[in-house]
Amino acid sequence: MRAIGIILAGGNNNRMRELSKKRAIAAMPVAGSFRSIDFALSNMSNSHIQKVAVLTQYNAKSLNEHLSSSKWWDFGRKQGGLFVFTPTITADNSWWYRGTADAIYQNLDFLKKSHEPYVVIASGDGIYKLDYNEVLEYHIAKKADITVVCKEVPSYEDTTRFGVVKMNEDYRIEEFEEKPMVSQSNTISTGVYVIRRRQLIELIEKCAQEDRHDFVKDILIRYKNLKRIYGFKIKEYWSNISTVEAYYKTNMDFLKPEVRDYFFHQYPDIYSRVEDLPPAKYNAGANVRNSLVSSGSIINGTVENSVLFKKVFVGNNCVVKNSIILNDVYLGDNTHIENCIVESRDTIRANSYYCGEDGVKVVVEKNERYVI
Known part of the structure; x- marks a missing residue:
């Protein structure tokens, strides 16, 4: 594919209460045998993205152990591969990641040394299946600067923990609010973005110069009227496990036959690290x-x-x-x-x-x- 992947898996979340005290959110177990990050990694692999960076930080021990072998997601290859980056003290910088944009900035060499023209950015706490090729083709057809993958949720859902977007008839994003107190829309950002690699480097470097550190607030919201930012709507199952209630509901969803059939029996598959254990x-x-x-x-x-x-x-x-x-x-x-x-x-x-x-x-x- 003509893109490289970045999975943001470094954040802490107090809304997970005791569950996040000894592991990263991206390492949370899901559906019996998987970890949350397996879904983003599998989507990358199934979309033929051969070079993926995972940016970890908070409580990363079990997550790093889970990612210790890249063969499970078919990233064990001569060209490309799976790269795990944690905050590193250098002569120029001794900061932990101060935000999502800062996490990318501290690993900017990964982008600069790559040759693929596009970047797919995903979060490590989403439970979904998506062919990123479809999003890329849409991105190119719209001549977009940035494409945001969106999901329309039912009106009874609490949208205040997400980025809420408003689009015009052409799906161009006109309004973008991050975790608003009162939501004016039921279309949310899923935390998946497509952007041209050179433009991402330019925007991240500009953020760093201005001492700004958050990808959503300091790039998507700040540039929404200056850049062509479009939304790509998905209709299939998508869930985010960023709260205890959402984590519980997501796992309980897998007791529904249609959800199990979608994830376990329909192509493409979701992959995970395999342990040699006897059956139950x-x-x-x-x-x-x-x-x-x-x-x-x-x-x-x-x-x-x-x-x-x-x-x-x-x-x-x-x-x-x-x-x-x-x-x-x-x-x-x-x-x-x-x-x-x-x-x-x-x-x-x-x-x-x-x-x-x-x-x-x-x-x-x-x-x-x-x-x-």
Whole structure:
């Protein structure tokens, strides 16, 4: 393809509460066997983008470990490949990334040493499938300076945590508000952009000279009347996991047959790092209904409308309802978990009771069997 890829995966998000204390948002487990960043990486690979940079920063240990081998997304190649960049102290700079534009600026050599004419920028916390070739062709046909991939969400959705856009009949963006208090539109930015590589270098360098650091506020919003910025609407499934509620809802969406069929059975595929684990084991007395149970898990109790990640042990007479159990959790006998997200590597003692009565409850026991 005529583009290189940049995945922004460095930010912290307090709205994920306890879930972001030991991992980056892009490393959050999704749908039983995947990480959030797998969707952007798979889209890059399926769009034949052969050279991709992942910009990591906050709590990047597990994310870097996940990205340690590029073969899973077919980036293990002689030309191109997968590059992981973290903030680096140099003679000229000792800053952490101060924003998305600053993250690109600190790795500007990656852009300057590339030869592809276009850049696809994506965030690491989006759950979707998209052929970036379609966006690029649209970008070229519109003679756009920047193309923003947009999604129209239902009116009942909370759009105040997104960038909200207004477009004219030709899909040119006339208004762009980042996380407005009151939203005037239900069309949001998905955090995916296409831009010419030389123009991106020029805009990022100008931002750095003016001590500006945010790609959305200091480029998209600031230049919306000076540059030709267009929106590309997608109609298929798209979700962002930037809050506990959104993360819970996204995982629960995978219990719907049509969502599972779209991601797991329709081409192109979503890829992830593979662990050699045995299939899930259901012992006598196990009762599982409408749930995703990942490999390496052992079930002895009742599991309903839940997503269980890898290596989860459910003890005797346990009840798990409407919950998400992350990797390597041990649930002791007679435990009741309902409307909860249980943090990975936790040991929940026997006879425990957790129920999210006012929304989703995040369960974190301070008795890990071993460190992350």
